[in-house]
Amino acid sequence: MYQTQTMKEKIALFTKVLIPILITQVGIYLMNVFDTVMAGQASAEDLAGVAIGSSIWIPVLTGINGILLAISPIVAQLTGANKRERIPFAVKQGLYLAIAISFTMFMLGFFFLDSILSLLSIDPNVYHVAKYYLTALGVGMVFLFSFNLMRSFIDALGQTKTSMLIILFALPLNAFFNYMFIFGNFGAPELGGVGAGVASAITYMISFFLSVIIVHNVQPFRRYQVFKQFVRPSLSAWKEQLKIGVPIGFTIFFETSIFAAVTLFISVYDTITIAAHQAAMNFASIFYMLPLAIAMALTISVGFEVGGKRIHDAKVYSLIGISSGLFFAILSGVLIFVFREEVSQLYSNDPDVIQLMQHFLIYAIFFQLSDGFGTPIQGALRGYKDVNVTLVIAFISFWIIGLPSGILIAQFTSLGPFGYWVGLIIGLATGAIILIVRLIQRLKLEASP
Numbered sequence: 001m002y003q004t005q006t007m008k009e010k011i012a013l014f015t016k017v018l019i020p021i022l023i024t025q026v027g028i029y030l031m032n033v034f035d036t037v038m039a040g041q042a043s044a045e046d047l048a049g050v051a052i053g054s055s056i057w058i059p060v061l062t063g064i065n066g067i068l069l070a071i072s073p074i075v076a077q078l079t080g081a082n083k084r085e086r087i088p089f090a091v092k093q094g095l096y097l098a099i100a101i102s103f104t105m106f107m108l109g110f111f112f113l114d115s116i117l118s119l120l121s122i123d124p125n126v127y128h129v130a131k132y133y134l135t136a137l138g139v140g141m142v143f144l145f146s147f148n149l150m151r152s153f154i155d156a157l158g159q160t161k162t163s164m165l166i167i168l169f170a171l172p173l174n175a176f177f178n179y180m181f182i183f184g185n186f187g188a189p190e191l192g193g194v195g196a197g198v199a200s201a202i203t204y205m206i207s208f209f210l211s212v213i214i215v216h217n218v219q220p221f222r223r224y225q226v227f228k229q230f231v232r233p234s235l236s237a238w239k240e241q242l243k244i245g246v247p248i249g250f251t252i253f254f255e256t257s258i259f260a261a262v263t264l265f266i267s268v269y270d271t272i273t274i275a276a277h278q279a280a281m282n283f284a285s286i287f288y289m290l291p292l293a294i295a296m297a298l299t300i301s302v303g304f305e306v307g308g309k310r311i312h313d314a315k316v317y318s319l320i321g322i323s324s325g326l327f328f329a330i331l332s333g334v335l336i337f338v339f340r341e342e343v344s345q346l347y348s349n350d351p352d353v354i355q356l357m358q359h360f361l362i363y364a365i366f367f368q369l370s371d372g373f374g375t376p377i378q379g380a381l382r383g384y385k386d387v388n389v390t391l392v393i394a395f396i397s398f399w400i401i402g403l404p405s406g407i408l409i410a411q412f413t414s415l416g417p418f419g420y421w422v423g424l425i426i427g428l429a430t431g432a433i434i435l436i437v438r439l440i441q442r443l444k445l446e447a448s449p
Contacts, residue, residue: 003308007316014301014320020164021155022293027167029289031174031203032058035196036282038178039129040275040348046182046193047348048271049129051278052122053197055263056130057137060105061144063253068098068149070245072296073303073385075156080307088224091153093237098149100233102142109138120267129193136194140201147208150215156300157220166210174203247387251378254394258403258427262420265407272352273417279347280360284367287332291325291372295379302383311446318380318439322373329372333365363421367428374432377439386442393434402427 004010032054040047071094078087117131151163177199184190191198215221259281266277298321305314336343344357378390406423409415415422 003310004313010313010316011320014297014317017155017158017160017300018293018297020160020162021296022290023164024151024160024167025289025293025296026286027164027171029286030171031200033282033286034175034178035193035200036279037347038175038182039193039196040279042182042192044271044275044348044350044353045123045125046129047275047279048122049126050133050193050196051263051274051282052117052120052126052267053130053133053137053193054282055260055278056116057134059253059257059260062256063249064101064105064145065148066249066252067101067242067245068094068145069152069248069296069299069382070094070241070243071149071152072156072299073244073382074241075153076300076303076383077307077385079157080304080310082308084224087153088226089231089234090237090241091149091224091226092231093234094149094153094241095146096233097238097241098145099142100238102145106138106141109134120264122267123271126271132191132194133197136197136201140204143201143208144204147204147211150208150211153226154211154215154221155296156303158300158304159220160297162214162218162221166207166214169210170203170207173206174199177202244385244387247391248382251387251391251394254391254398255431258398258424261403262406262424265410265420266417269417272350272356275348275350276353276356277360277417279344279353280357280364283343283347284336284361284364287336287368288371288375290328290332291375294321294325294328294376295382297321298376298379299382302380303385304383306384306446314383314446315443317383318377318443321376321380325372325376326369327372329368332368332372336361336365336368359418360421363418363425366425370425370428370432374428374435377432377435380439381435381442384442384446386438389438390435393431393438397431397434398427401430 004013036047036050036054039050071090074090075087078084078090113131113134117127120127122130151166154160154162178196180186180188181191181195181198182193183195188195212227215224216227263274263278263281267274298317301317301321302314305311305317340358340361341354343361344354347357348354381387381390402423404423405426406420408419409422410417410419413419
């Protein structure tokens with residue numbers, strides 16, 4: 001990141017930071033899409049098993065990554081304040097924290113995964129796929145979270161193209177490993193949907209070690225000497241990161257877990273409905289990568305300006321990000337509507353799944369407007385390290401308003417499973433409206449003497 005003077009310079013820099021983040025996010029999510037699509041080509045049971053597994057995994061993944069995202073505003077503000085000498089220590093402590101969290105989550109999964117899955121009314125074959133898909137992902141968890149910490153450090157320096165190149169290298173590898181382990185090619189065992197988890201775990205490991213090599217050897221990262229000198233874990237440093245990261249993590253968890261909760265409610269329907277629902281959600285979530293990327297770019301740019309005490313510049317970046325998010329949300333909705341039939345055919349060969357998925361995608365269009373508006377605002381607020389209020393907003397809008405609304409509509413109207421999607425739309429829209437009020441309050445607070 002560097003200081004800009006004019007609106008044109010700000011738009012150019014924001015775009016330069018944003019586009020690689022977007023490609024990176026889409027690449028990361030496409031790994032999950034590859035898992036789902038390729039598992040669906042194996043069988044409907046494999047598709048449903050990976051769908052159930054993903055519905056449990058995604059909230060954990062995004063929630064923990066949210067905690068580790070704390071390193072982005074920390075590094076961005078240190079860079080903006082020209083206190084770069086403090087960055088290596090913060091990154092090392094972030095890595096220690098990522099490893100500690102990974103170990104904790106693995107142990108929780110070891111003891112409680114069977115209990116969680118046993119609550120679901122699913123076919124035994126689907127149960128088997130979901131369990132061992134998640135087990136394989138759990139083995140690769142430490143590499144994934146450590147990579148995401150490294151990626152947040154890289155991106156916070158404005159070097160988002162580096163993260164993009166790592167993911168573009170890892171994405172075809174993930175598809176190749178899926179081809180090996182799902183279908184039993186090149187001498188690998190034929191594991192079906194479970195093989196998708198094995199493929200992802202291997203890809204996570206390769207991505208992490210590649211990021212370590214780059215940070216240790218390539219400028220401008222090399223100047224920070226992150227891996228040159230050992231330092232002991234510092235609980236006080238962990239506390240500083242957790243103070244920012246935990247609210248971010250829980251905010252993201254509340255948002256993503258409501259989607260998981262809806263999938264669990266829909267699991268009482270037949271396998272066709274489960275498969276169509278999850279496939280539609282899987283595809284619609286690709287478009288969520290755009291407002292999410294805008295939010296990440298805003299955290300970096302706003303954090304950089306706030307660190308340098310340039311409050312007006314931070315406000316301008318916020319407006320650039322929010323307006324671009326809303327524009328692309330409208331565009332995403334149009335694309336989903338136009339290509340919903342072709343997309344459905346990519347996910348399944350079953351005519352019933354294809355037909356039902358198209359209906360779900362109509363509701364997904366309305367997700368885009370709320371996400372395109374609300375998610376960038378969250379990113380801007382994180383740049384100010386304003387994370388506690390957004391946590392409360394997420395909990396109320398999704399779990400107090402959104403999910404109960406969906407349950408009532410699904411149970412007491414003819415919409416059935418589509419009612420849960422209406423509840424999601426209500427929750428997302430409520431959150432977006434409250435978030436804009438909070439951002440206006442924050443801007444007034446920063447502008448006051």
